[in-house]
Amino acid sequence: MSRLIRERFRQRADPFAAAFVSSAAEDARLVPYDLAGSRAHAAMLRAVGLLTAAELRAIRSAFDSIEREWRAGKRRLTTADEDVHLAVERWVTELAGAAGAKLHTGRSRNDQVALDLRLYVRDQIDALHAAIGALQHALLAQARKHTETVMPGYTHLQRAQPIVLAHQLLAWHDALARDAERLTDARRRVNICPLGAGALAGTSLPIQPRLVAKALGFDGVFTNSIDASADRDFAIEFVSAAALLQTHLSQIAETLILWATAEFGFVALPDALCTSSSMMPQKRNPDLLELVRAKTARVNAALVAVLGIVKALPPGYQRDLQEMKPPLFGAADVAAASLQAITLAVKGVRVNKEAMRRAAADPQLLATDLAELLVHKGVAFRTAHGAVARLMRHCAERNTSPAAMPLAQLRRFAPQFGPEIFRILTPEASVRRKRSPGSTNPAQVARRVARTARK
């Protein structure tokens, strides 16, 4: 633990305790943000006269060296450093001499770490926005090819009604659009500069937080120093948004895993995305997708961690907040990597149209069409539903289909059935007859693909 701030104590820090409280391991990724924030802070100190021009030059030159050496892997954080802030201050002091001792004027690690984390989260949001866009693009590219590809739609994992594959792909696209929107909303609350709050009460020094905020591209400045120095809502909101995003990815993963089974056979992953077994030579396993699914539990757990940490915390900075870093960083990493994994899978997947069509031809899937046909002919829906239910039971028990039954026999279930019934008994007819907005009707779906792609 740095001696820099241990004049208050007679004893040196206990080595275990020093390593236990150190955030050096997590802080590596904050180094660029700490440097950027410190540059802005130093420029502000100069602007308000708390640094001389020469001191600022010395500090800037130190930052330049540190940045170079950091990138080159020549500087490292160790558990001897309590955190990134003291490490950077120590480096600057080593390089810039007396000027370095002025760098921490008018700030505290409390507002400083809040700044670093906000810069980090802002970057992560921007990166996720781009990655979501890439996945949406891949979904649309596949959708464009499959606006006429019929397959069974499922509810309760039981075959429900015929749909076109593109309709499913657009459903995922829409869910991702909400994720992107949620991140945009969160970004507004992230992009507020906390520097200048000090430890919790502000300062008697003539600092100007607006200058720092402006230099770092923030939309606004904190309004209450107690709140600003200990608020981590922005991080929790980000993890919440990541959890929902990851949930959507888990649902895509699960669907592709099911579709890639021998039993469904709707899709095949390319070799490049498959793994095999060390014992069973024939295996082509979708580990990539399974891991996206499993990682969802880890993002949910990250949310439990960040919420559990701040529950019932008293006001002002508590060291507990340090423990939010691993779940926050973990959630960001998982979401970014999982988006890339699913994008690869969506792009690479080979669709077996014949298998989909074959499954969609299951006559049970057309039950709703038959009931709606009766409604078109004036039968009350609930009555029609009952009649068709009995017909489908009849077919299932005899392993037959309405299309294979003579009209007379069909009419025993509902006398309103006429010969037109035979025209609607295909999955293609089913999807084409859909006319409600937002339905799986192929023409509608095609229009929506085109419109969405233009955005």
Next chain:
Amino acid sequence: MSRLIRERFRQRADPFAAAFVSSAAEDARLVPYDLAGSRAHAAMLRAVGLLTAAELRAIRSAFDSIEREWRAGKRRLTTADEDVHLAVERWVTELAGAAGAKLHTGRSRNDQVALDLRLYVRDQIDALHAAIGALQHALLAQARKHTETVMPGYTHLQRAQPIVLAHQLLAWHDALARDAERLTDARRRVNICPLGAGALAGTSLPIQPRLVAKALGFDGVFTNSIDASADRDFAIEFVSAAALLQTHLSQIAETLILWATAEFGFVALPDALCTSSSMMPQKRNPDLLELVRAKTARVNAALVAVLGIVKALPPGYQRDLQEMKPPLFGAADVAAASLQAITLAVKGVRVNKEAMRRAAADPQLLATDLAELLVHKGVAFRTAHGAVARLMRHCAERNTSPAAMPLAQLRRFAPQFGPEIFRILTPEASVRRKRSPGSTNPAQVARRVARTARK
């Protein structure tokens, strides 16, 4: 389980299974929403010609009766009802005869429950907005009285720097403002009408979802029927927002619990909000606040439940979604009641200004002021920090204070100290010397109270 939709089966439902799958217990609170949605749906069916005027009249009259009887407690859901939707359809059919059998035309329980839940969540958001406003109002009312009330500010639960009480109250106000904003953002995504999605694929009947959406005050209509029928993102986002809101309440609760201890003695709760002990006659316990704190874990758990349920669900409605109701409803209830509990506490609490002032007079609290005084005199901050740290160690070890030391002795720690040091060594001077924006400076705080109250 209602016979209404069991024509497909030969066997009656197993009674245990029927009760196990029934959502009757949770669904009571959805009855008003199911009725409102069904009214809008019936009106739309009439507008597109799927109901006659007479049928609509019969259905409306049935709704009127049901509503009356529901309010009077004469109708009840039982586990013999699979859910609110089948119960309402059954009731309408009993009252409206043949017309009732047409009510379910062009819809499914899948889009219907999505509708009911969106109407419910929208109402909850509006209620939470109002309750947040009430708490903010109570905080401002207290803040107005305490812009000059000095007390110790804490970090790590150790005394840090003097603050004014109003500054702390405003910190909570600001956190709640973010909660309100987050709920506003969520409301935009809630307020999209899903009715018309059908089971998952839309319908061949000429329904017009926009009519329903308009009648129910929605801002928009779903764009993809698969997504619309199974999407519960809006519920998860609501629970996320409730969890963060509840976290803030837990932090206020914790703070008041600490402040109400014999040791802090900063506040006292009124008798009306205290509970006693069955064994210890002297007890005045803050159970109200402890329960707000504990309920936070339950809202966090609700978030785990809703996220855990939808993880890796395949597309289309799964009955799993039913299990989101208890955590969703629970989170809404807890947040609303906890807001009211904290509002009562904030309004009722008696502040002990003397105890706060006494604690704020702890000389250790003024260490930062001393260091900043040296900075004003040109000492580099890190150097000043070290000098004052040694001084504070000296004072702590001898149980003395800088104010009690002769200037000559003080100068042994930092030769720059002059006689003006004695003017700044009070908590009142400390807060008044703060000049950074957003600081605890009493004049600034007073202005902010006034400005915030005007909004």
Next chain:
Amino acid sequence: MSRLIRERFRQRADPFAAAFVSSAAEDARLVPYDLAGSRAHAAMLRAVGLLTAAELRAIRSAFDSIEREWRAGKRRLTTADEDVHLAVERWVTELAGAAGAKLHTGRSRNDQVALDLRLYVRDQIDALHAAIGALQHALLAQARKHTETVMPGYTHLQRAQPIVLAHQLLAWHDALARDAERLTDARRRVNICPLGAGALAGTSLPIQPRLVAKALGFDGVFTNSIDASADRDFAIEFVSAAALLQTHLSQIAETLILWATAEFGFVALPDALCTSSSMMPQKRNPDLLELVRAKTARVNAALVAVLGIVKALPPGYQRDLQEMKPPLFGAADVAAASLQAITLAVKGVRVNKEAMRRAAADPQLLATDLAELLVHKGVAFRTAHGAVARLMRHCAERNTSPAAMPLAQLRRFAPQFGPEIFRILTPEASVRRKRSPGSTNPAQVARRVARTARK
């Protein structure tokens, strides 16, 4: 809130606050335990001379009346009662007069609620033990019928190797045996009597906790009054065990849901356990199983709640502990009902042996057998694995199988292949050739079914 213990206060309880802190809603299920505990406590008070014989008679008679009226639904807890303990004391006092005022001698609600909860959890453990036994019995009954029923075993949801159905059923049986064992271990820690700890410090009255413990069937008595009055480890351990048990049920549910799809077609649920769709007349949905799956997330959430509540609680009873009741009770209810649901499903499910056999005949499933055949002939396993991997790729790309290839062609992949290869290329041969202990070999499996059933 009961006046009984509000002499300390001038003000009446605020009605909202009273309702907010009341646990009446949760406590209904504790009434029998509170009565049993109070009976034992009263008998002990008599034994040590703190009650007269007449007072004990009066109190017992009051208990008798209360018990009768409770069972008959004539007594109810309301939110005007702070909790079950004060309600019961009030009832006893109303019925037994002055003697009632002595009932609370030498105890506190803190040790009393700990007692009630331990009695409750002990009962729940015993009930779960019985229910686990019933499910294990159902699994064994099915296993007995399917020791020769071949089907594909899966890893990564990809077909892996042939197994017999009974082997899978026994795998679930084994997991449940661990659950039962875990509950047995937990029961030892539950079955310690906390009564006599008082509020936290014990008492100066001559009570004898061992008498109470003995009367209530406990294995031991608490050793530290602070620990005993606030310890809820037993509840958390129970919820942990329930979460793992429920996880196993979710895995059985998921498997049956998959097997019941049209695509797998391995099993069918009986009509009595299926639900249909309000819109799609053909639907036979496994809602029962989906709900078991979803409820797992709720038990996991219950665990988050109970752990989150006690995190960082200071010593001694805090009202936070009250909030553990709903998740504790909920977890117990869910686990019990889910066990019953899965038992029904396992008993009722119809197995489609032909579909299983057909899938098991997939030649890719025999790849490991081919590799092991080569090992028997002296080929190093990794070499054999590579050769067979190339053979399976060849077969997959040409949609053929080793059984359909001439020996000469097979030998191009591994010259060691001989004519015996054709004898092993059936799923029945595959399972029979397994000889390692614990394998899917049908004779072994049959022996294990027989042995397990005897236990």
Next chain:
Amino acid sequence: MSRLIRERFRQRADPFAAAFVSSAAEDARLVPYDLAGSRAHAAMLRAVGLLTAAELRAIRSAFDSIEREWRAGKRRLTTADEDVHLAVERWVTELAGAAGAKLHTGRSRNDQVALDLRLYVRDQIDALHAAIGALQHALLAQARKHTETVMPGYTHLQRAQPIVLAHQLLAWHDALARDAERLTDARRRVNICPLGAGALAGTSLPIQPRLVAKALGFDGVFTNSIDASADRDFAIEFVSAAALLQTHLSQIAETLILWATAEFGFVALPDALCTSSSMMPQKRNPDLLELVRAKTARVNAALVAVLGIVKALPPGYQRDLQEMKPPLFGAADVAAASLQAITLAVKGVRVNKEAMRRAAADPQLLATDLAELLVHKGVAFRTAHGAVARLMRHCAERNTSPAAMPLAQLRRFAPQFGPEIFRILTPEASVRRKRSPGSTNPAQVARRVARTARK
């Protein structure tokens, strides 16, 4: 990704996908276990004739080299390795030539990773047992010094009754004893050898799992290959036990944080365990304790992760299980480090007996003693409670104490009060008068310290 097992594929692995599925980063700590397991496996293969003596020698010599190089840091896992198992096999093959290709005979990575994890968890349990013992020892050492140190006991964080400090320390000791017991129970279920289960179905090769189990110190061998290859209950149970243990540590941490505030002032941490502030020179912060508190949320989150991962997994190994490693390892690390941190704190803490005694002298703390005094004189407890409640209200409102009131005035509250009342009105008298078993009576506590230390 290792080519070793990719003969099934035409394409090379996609580099991103290979890194995404690799567990190399987590697996470093499994290397020693993988080597130990592989040594036992190789010895068994020799014993059953699947390896020659020369092959075994070659393999062992390879293991020796690998072990040496691993310890020396010369071998490293990289994301080019799919996992530890393939890396070790590759290394052996490089060193042992043809013999290496036989190492994987009769096993799969599925049973192998299960083995590695069980060996790892067994070691962690043993390490936690030792660390718990060390903390218990530190608690007893402090307790021995404080069997007569009176302090206020608290409930609801309000002063409740006087206790002796040693009684509180023993309460923590007892909770830790349960943790140790729970780990012992878990260990029985961990210590079952899964090797020999193969991928899921066993093998046709003549392996002998009992030999491996014996060599590695297991208590038993798996009974069902499907269960054995995918069961992670042991890991979840371990994380559950760690979460409860960590919860206890969080409660000790919270208590010490409170006691170390300026307001309580009951204890002081040594300088060596404190951290300071970068801005506020006087600060002595208990970061060590705050981090133990916060890390509790992370262990709870680890439990959410492991349970969330296995929820609804179908039978057989799924790659999802890999994602259990980080939360499992993390929970073990956090619990071990937190035990050490709390042990340091308990050993190092300086107790301020005077501050404790001063707080314990608060007259409100003796209310229960007064009520019990009245019971000794024949007053019904509830009546006595009411009388003393009114007395304590009187004292609180007038800021006086019973000891300062004349007897005549006290008798207005309860005529039974006699002059002996003045003898009991000290905290020392209060604790000494306790006579119930397990109470805070100093003589009892001292006996219990002595007895516990002997164990």
